[in-house]
Amino acid sequence: MTLTLPAPAKLNLFLYITGRRDDGYHNLQTLFQFLDYGDSLAFAPAPDGELRLEPNLPGVPPEQNLIIRAARLLQSKTGCTRGARIRLTKRLPMGGGLGGGSSDAATTLVALNHLWQLGLSQKQLAELGLQLGADVPVFVRGHAAFAEGVGERLTPATPPEPWYLVLAPGIEVATAAIFTDPELPRNSPVLSLEQRLSLPWENDCEALVKKRHPEVAKLLGWLLEYAPSRMTGTGACVFATFDSREAAEQALNKAPAGVSGFVAKGCNTSPLFGALRQITDN
Numbered sequence: 001m002t003l004t005l006p007a008p009a010k011l012n013l014f015l016y017i018t019g020r021r022d023d024g025y026h027n028l029q030t031l032f033q034f035l036d037y038g039d040s041l042a043f044a045p046a047p048d049g050e051l052r053l054e055p056n057l058p059g060v061p062p063e064q065n066l067i068i069r070a071a072r073l074l075q076s077k078t079g080c081t082r083g084a085r086i087r088l089t090k091r092l093p094m095g096g097g098l099g100g101g102s103s104d105a106a107t108t109l110v111a112l113n114h115l116w117q118l119g120l121s122q123k124q125l126a127e128l129g130l131q132l133g134a135d136v137p138v139f140v141r142g143h144a145a146f147a148e149g150v151g152e153r154l155t156p157a158t159p160p161e162p163w164y165l166v167l168a169p170g171i172e173v174a175t176a177a178i179f180t181d182p183e184l185p186r187n188s189p190v191l192s193l194e195q196r197l198s199l200p201w202e203n204d205c206e207a208l209v210k211k212r213h214p215e216v217a218k219l220l221g222w223l224l225e226y227a228p229s230r231m232t233g234t235g236a237c238v239f240a241t242f243d244s245r246e247a248a249e250q251a252l253n254k255a256p257a258g259v260s261g262f263v264a265k266g267c268n269t270s271p272l273f274g275a276l277r278q279i280t281d282n
C-alpha cells in the first residue's frame with residue numbers, strides 16, 4: 001500500500017518580530033495560511049526497516065533532509081523499527097519562505113504515524129515537529145493560525161481565502177542570515193490577534209531582505225503595480241492577492257524573465273487533512 005499525501009505551502013500573511021530570546025531565537029507574531037499548491041510525498045512500507053528517499057534534493061544530504069530527519073525522530077521516540085520508501089515530488093522553491101521543508105517534515109510525521117500505526121496524537125506530533133523547525137507545528141495542526149512565541153503558540157484563525165499569485169525571484173534567502181542581521185527590526189509591539197487583524201498587514205523582514213537582495217526589491221516593485229503585495233516569511237518569495245484565478249493568471253503571464261511562479265487559493269484548512277480523510281474513509 002502506498003500513501004500519497006500533499007505537503008502544502010504556507011504564506012505568512014503578516015509577520016512581526018517582537019523580541020529576541022536568550023537562545024538567539026526570535027519571538028514573532030505571524031498569521032499562517034495554507035495554499036492549495038505544494039510538494040507531494042508518496043510513502044510505501046519497506047520490509048527491511050530502512051528509510052529511503054528519492055530523489056535527493058540538490059545540496060541537501062539525505063540525512064539532513066527534513067523528511068528523513070522527521071522519520072528518524074519518529075522511530076527514535078517510539079522505538080518503531082519499521083521502514084519506508086519515500087518519493088518526493090518537489091514543487092516549492094527552496095529557501096522561498098513558503099515552508100516547503102517544514103511542510104515535507106509535517107506530512108512525513110502525519111503519514112508515518114498512520115502507516116506505522118503509532119497512534120500518536122496531533123499534539124504529540126506537533127511537539128516532535130517543533131524539534132525539527134519552528135514552522136513544523138502549524139503544518140501538523142493543519143489550521144490557519146496566528147502564531148506567537150517562535151511559532152509554536154497557535155491560535156486558529158480564519159482570514160479571507162483569496163487567490164494568490166506567488167513569485168520566486170530565483171534566489172534562496174537563508175532564514176538564519178536574516179535573523180542574525182544586526183539591521184533586522186526586533187521591536188514590534190505585542191498586540192492581540194484582533195488588533196493585528198485590524199491594522200495593515202506587514203512583514204518586519206521585508207525592508208532588510210529587499211536591501212540585501214535587490215532581486216526581491218525589484219520583483220516586489222513589479223508586483224505592486226498589479227495588486228497589494230508582500231513578502232512571505234524571510235523571503236525570497238513574494239505574493240499578491242487577487243479576486244479571481246483569472247486575474248492572478250493574467251499577471252503571472254506577464255512576469256519578468258527569470259521569474260517563476262504559480263497561482264493558488266488560500267486555504268484555512270490544510271489540504272493534507274482533506275487528503276488523509278479521503279484515504280482513511282475509504
Ligand SMILES: C[C@@](CO)(OP(=O)(O)O)[C@H](O)COP(=O)(O)OP(=O)(O)OC[C@H]1O[C@@H](n2ccc(N)nc2=O)[C@H](O)[C@@H]1O
Pocket residue numbers: 012024025026027028030096097098099102132133134135136149150151175176179180232233234235
Ligand atoms: C520566520 C519564519 C516564518 O515562517 O521564516 P521562513 O523560514 O518561513 O522564511 C519561520 O518561522 C522560520 O521557521 P523555520 O524555517 O522552521 O526555522 P528554523 O529552522 O527553526 O530556524 C532557522 C534559523 O532561523 C532563526 N530563527 C527561526 C525562527 C525564529 N522564530 N527565530 C529565529 O531566530 C534561528 O537563527 C534558526 O537558526
Ligand SMILES: Nc1ncnc2c1ncn2[C@@H]1O[C@H](COP(=O)(O)OP(=O)(O)O)[C@@H](O)[C@H]1O
Pocket residue numbers: 057059060064065066067093094095096097098099100101102104105172173175233234235236
Ligand atoms: N525536504 C526539504 N525541502 C526543502 N528544503 C529542505 C528539505 N530538507 C532540508 N531542507 C533545507 O532547508 C532549507 C530551507 O528550506 P525551505 O523550507 O524550502 O525554505 P523556507 O524555510 O524559506 O520556506 C533548504 O535550503 C534546505 O537546505
